[in-house]
Amino acid sequence: MARQSTWLLILALALFCIQANGQNLVPNGSFEQYAQCPQQDNLLSEAVPWYNPSRATPDFYHECFKSGQMALSPHTGQGLAHLFLDRGWSEYMAVPLLKPLEANQCYSFEMYVALETPNKLLPQTLGAYFSTQPVTTTTTELFAVNPQFIESQLTANTPALRWQRVSGSITAKGGEKYVTIGSFFKSPPQLGFYYLFIDDVSLLPVKLDLGRDTTLCGRASTYSLSAKTPGAIDYLWNDGTISPTLLVTKAGTYSVKVTTPCKILYDTISINYSLDFNLGPDTTLCTGQTLTLSVPSSASSTYSWQNGSSLNTFPVSQAGRYTVRVTQANCTVTDSIQVRYTEPPQLDLGQDIELCGAERFTIQPTVAKGQFAWQDLFAEQSRTVTNSGVFRATVRNECATVTDSIVISYGACDCVLYTPDSFTPNGDGSNDTFSAYGCGDISIQSLSVFNRWGELIFTTTTPPFQWDGYVQGVACPTGVYAWHIDYRLSQRNKVTPGQRQGSVYVLH
Structure with a gap:
């Protein structure tokens, strides 16, 4: 017995x-x-x-x-x-x-x-x-x-x-x-x-059971799912995880595939939160700004802020840490946010500028309370410009981002192409080449040089568009030579082709 x-x-x-x-x-x-x-x-x-x-x-x-x-x-x-x-x-x-x-x-x-x-x-x-x-x-x-x-x-x-x-x-x-x-x-x-x-x-x-759909208190709650199955060969969760267990840290639907020697198993579970809220990440406001913190309103919930307020919203107008405790049935969830204040950034690129001829202009930004950057990623804060255009920059800090722009235009007078009347290719380091230059809106495309009988003795389509006074390694005789330049003028979103001819005196 x-x-x-x-x-x-x-x-x-x-x-x-x-x-x-x-x-x-x-x-x-x-x-x-x-x-x-x-x-x-x-x-x-x-x-x-x-x-x-x-x-x-x-x-x-x-x-x-x-x-x-x-x-x-x-x-x-x-x-x-x-x-x-x-x-x-x-x-x-x-x-x-x-x-x-x-x-x-x-x-x-x-x-x-x-x-x-x-x-x-x-x-x-x-x-x-x-x-x-x-x-x-x-x-x-x-x-x-x-x-x-x-x-x-x-x-x-x-x-x-x-x-x-x-x-x-x-x-x-x-x-x-x-x-x-x-x-x-x-x-x-x-x-x-x-x-x-x-x-x-x-x-x-050999069975798989993740359990019943579950409701947790709040976002700080976690839930451990186990798909452990006797004889399992591998596991694959819907987020790509391959371990037999998964720690749930946010609401959602979770599914798993388990491969065993005799069959493949599937199961799904939904995880929700009774009090699904947070006050958001710590934040920085500009001086004078306000912020309204809020949590979902429910007749079955009670609220308690750090100063004793029992509303589901709270106005913020000064720096500090703000905390709310929400209670619903057997769930109590607490969340906090740190609010800081700072002055807004400042930026001034100056007044729009009209330039003439080959003038250059250096933009000197006035910057305060933030990190400066040109929108075209130019590295230096100050920059010298030689062509027309709109130049934009930003200054940002935790409070805000401000943007300013300045327009540079060579429309105040004609954009002129300059060439020397003579040059002395004697190798003394002074006035040794024939070089053309103009305002920043001019882009030279080609340079050609001709002798007194109109024969082409030199041509180039690549910068720096210079002639050294030699032909096939032999110095040209002293005298007058003709030149021809093709160029493009880019102003006010318009590109205009142009040509110019002239002469230059070569003196050895």
Whole structure:
């Protein structure tokens, strides 16, 4: 009667765990519970509800009694099982599952095995058979059944007396109530073969459940999602995360894809907040500006600001830290914002300017209370201009950004192209070349030089549009030479082509 009461208590506790957590369907899978402390060999039945399904003699050892047969410590806890396999002698261990298996449901099976003599191992013979009825025999021979699980991890090179995890998945036909563990398909070829220890046997349904949609208090609340699934190969969340767990830090819909050896699982969950608000990031205002802080209005909420105000809005007109506490039902959420004030930036590029001829002008910006930058990314703050255009700049600080512009125009007089009347290409460093130049709106396109008979002796279409007084490396004779220049004039968003001819005196 005591043995039956112990088993019923174990069964009740295990069924509660399954309903609460979806846990192991193998009762006493770690061999921790016993009816009576095993003080000799051949007492597997003391590890209730495990039983011996044949005439062989499987063992159950527990640290409640120190036995010399317990050649290593259990994988976990204090108990383990022990099987011996020999010629004509196959020991098995069996147990009723906590509930029948569901048809077409995938399950992950796992156990830990330690071998005393790995070199005698019969590979791919150790396994588990799931059945609707108990499988028993009055002999010590192999069971003539086809197990749904056969391990493939153990080899003759497996270290002796060291726990090894063996695992795999099965798909149930439905109604299986028992599992029998032992060696199948092949008997040892001779006497005096090998022992093996077994611990931590588990059978877990391969299911995915992120839980029900959840509502949290406020944005500071977090929620841990777990997609851990027995035998899972990989995980993929909708945000690209590939770990089995995900920490939720904001409201939204979260989904996960879990790949297992037998099928792909999907699940989705929505996370919301009862008090979904914040006052925003710390901010800086310009002197004289105001700001109205607000939180969502609700008849079921109460509000408390740092000065005791109970409204859902608060006007800000001076620097400081502002805090609100909102309470709704059992939720209380607090948020703060730091407000600073600073003077607005200042910028003045000066009055628009009209230039004449080849005049140059340097813009000297007046800047205060901020960081200056030209919009065309010119590096220096002051800049000298030689062409018409609109030049814009900004000054910014935490308070604001201001922009100013200045118009430079060469429309005050004609934009003139200048050329020298003579030059002396004698290499003394003074007036050695014929060079043309003009106001910044003129862009020279080509320069050509002709002798007194109208023959072309020099031409170029690339800057710097200069002639050194030589032709094919030979100095030209002293005299008058004609030149021709093609150019473009760009003013007031209009480009006008132009030409100019003249003469220059070369003096050697």
